[in-house]
Amino acid sequence: MAKAQPNADARRQRRGGAELRTAILQAASEIFLEEGYQGASIEAVIEKVGGSKRAIYSHFGGKKELFAALVAEASSTVIGQTSPENIEGKGVSDTLRMFGLQATRVLMAPTTLGLYRAVIAEGMRQPDVAQAFFENGPGRASKGLAQVLEQFQARGAISIKDSQRAAERFIGMLRDDVHLQVVLGLRAPLSEAEIAESVEQAVGVFMHGIAAPPS
Amino acid sequence: MAKAQPNADARRQRRGGAELRTAILQAASEIFLEEGYQGASIEAVIEKVGGSKRAIYSHFGGKKELFAALVAEASSTVIGQTSPENIEGKGVSDTLRMFGLQATRVLMAPTTLGLYRAVIAEGMRQPDVAQAFFENGPGRASKGLAQVLEQFQARGAISIKDSQRAAERFIGMLRDDVHLQVVLGLRAPLSEAEIAESVEQAVGVFMHGIAAPPS
DNA sequence: GTCTATATTGCGATAGAC
DNA sequence: GTCTATCGCAATATAGAC
Structure with a gap:
């Protein structure tokens, strides 16, 4: 009478230590990022993995530590997809567009959305988790963009005082x-076409602003 | 042996229905916006109000409904402070600056921050709460700004295709x-001086972009 | 006060690696 | 066989909605 059927082979196969650890992290991600830290239950994670509760405690120590490990891992993984571009031979607009597309896709990914919700909810109570999330996620992305902007600035292509601040504005x-x-779950994530349109508009405003050109 | 000392007069004074309702909402705000929906306990609210336990259930029905009522109320109250300005005789930059200052102050207020955290955490599970928050809060603010931008657009002071979208970008x-x-609790809310500086920079980018002027 | 949910821990049984 | 990781299950404890 298994409620949710665990991975069929989970029970009969014995997994090596590291493998189980990974499996637990994977299952925990799904549960925690969907239900939030407080709403998630260790029991649910176990059910998904197919192991025993004891495994979690011996691997991670407790619910808090499991959450922290999961956030650190997911933040890094997800954000790796928004790396500073190779901008050789590219213009500012093209570079911003490419960065914008990558970043927006990441922003719309289910994992990112779950991370957002869970970490924002718990940030005040688990500062280390918030810190890890920000540094590996949004912080790294904006730093990458800032570096790129600085290169353009050096070439005289753009005119900004504070590249970090500018990058944060674009993001x-x-x-x-x-x-x-x-x-908030009030609308579905943007489609690829909508993302492209949105980024296009953002690049336009960021490059030239909304002031009417002196006619 | 009261842990947290309830309002001294809460216990001895008998309050009218509406008054009690308000008192409960007030106490619930403090608890829910600090601990989050799941972390908050009805017990704690009762302790703070000092009334009888049944009062909450008869007034609101349950934890969910209390949360919903509180969010609706707080969203409206807080956001009322970011109303569309009277822009007679003002330029675009000045208008944006004033709006930006108001909005940023609201964004940095403890109540707003608590609302943010709590609603984002629960949005997927309580769509009506998310909806009420967005409509009374961010949604209303951006609509107000969009209307103002449209007036400037009509005068030819700015050049944008979609005023709603533009307003959302500025915000x-x-x-x-x-x-x-x-x-996330990783830094203290901005001081008034920092807010002014931040808004100034945002207005600059929004008005003219970062592209270097053709020399 | 009642009842349910759930984090946490203890401990003996067991499966595979060597 | 020994060893280590894991399992399965029970027990404890606390919290919190109603």
Whole structure:
């Protein structure tokens, strides 16, 4: 009478230590990022993995540590997809567009959305988790973009005082009300076409602003 | 042996129905916005109000309904502070600056931060709460700004295709990584001086972009 | 006060590696 | 066989909705 059928081979095969650890992390991700830290139950994780509760405690120590491990891992994995581009021979707009597309896709991915929700909910109570998330996630992305902007600045292609701040503004535009609505579950994540359109508009504003050109 | 000392007069005074309701909402705000929906306990709210246990259930029905009521109320109250400005005789930059200052102050207020955390955490599980928050909060703010932008557009002061989208971008810039860090508890809310500086920079980018002027 | 959920721990049984 | 990781299950304890 198994409620949710665990992986069929989970019970009969014996997995090596590291393998079980990975399996637990994977299952825990799904549960924690969907239910939130407080809403998640160790029991549910076990059911998914097919092991015993004891395994979790011997591997991680407790619920908190499991959550921390999971966030650190997921933050790094997800954000690796928003790396600074090779900008040889590219213009500012093209570079921003490419970065924007990557970043927005990441922002719309289910894992990222779950991370967002879970970490924001628990940030005040688990500062180390919040720290790990920010540094490996949004922080790294904005630093990467800032570096790129600095190169353009050195070439005289753009005119900014603070490249870090500028990068954060651009990313802020990508994380606007539409993103908030997706985070809140009020609308579906953007399609690839909608992402392209959104990024296009953001690049336009970021490059030239909204002021009417002197006619 | 009261742990947290309830309001001294809470116990001895008998309050009218509406008054009690307000008192409960007030206490619930403090608890829920600090601990999050799942972390909050009805017991704690009762202790703070000092009333009888049944009061909450007869007034609101249950934990969920209390949370919903509280979010609806707080969203409206807080966001009322970011109303569309009277822009008679003002320029675009000045208007954006004023709006930006108001909005950023709201964004940095403890109540707003608590709302953010709690609603984002629960959004997927309580769609009506998410909806109420967004409509009364961020949604209303961006609509207000969009209307103002449209007036400027009509005058030819700015050049945009979609005023709603543009408004969301500006607000997005205000809700950038710095705001995220505050939400996560990784840094203290901005001081008034820092807010002014931040808004100034955002207005600059939004108005003219970062492209180097053709020399 | 009742009842349910759930984190945590203890401990003996067991399966595979060597 | 020994060893180590894991399992399965029971017991404890606490919290919290109603």
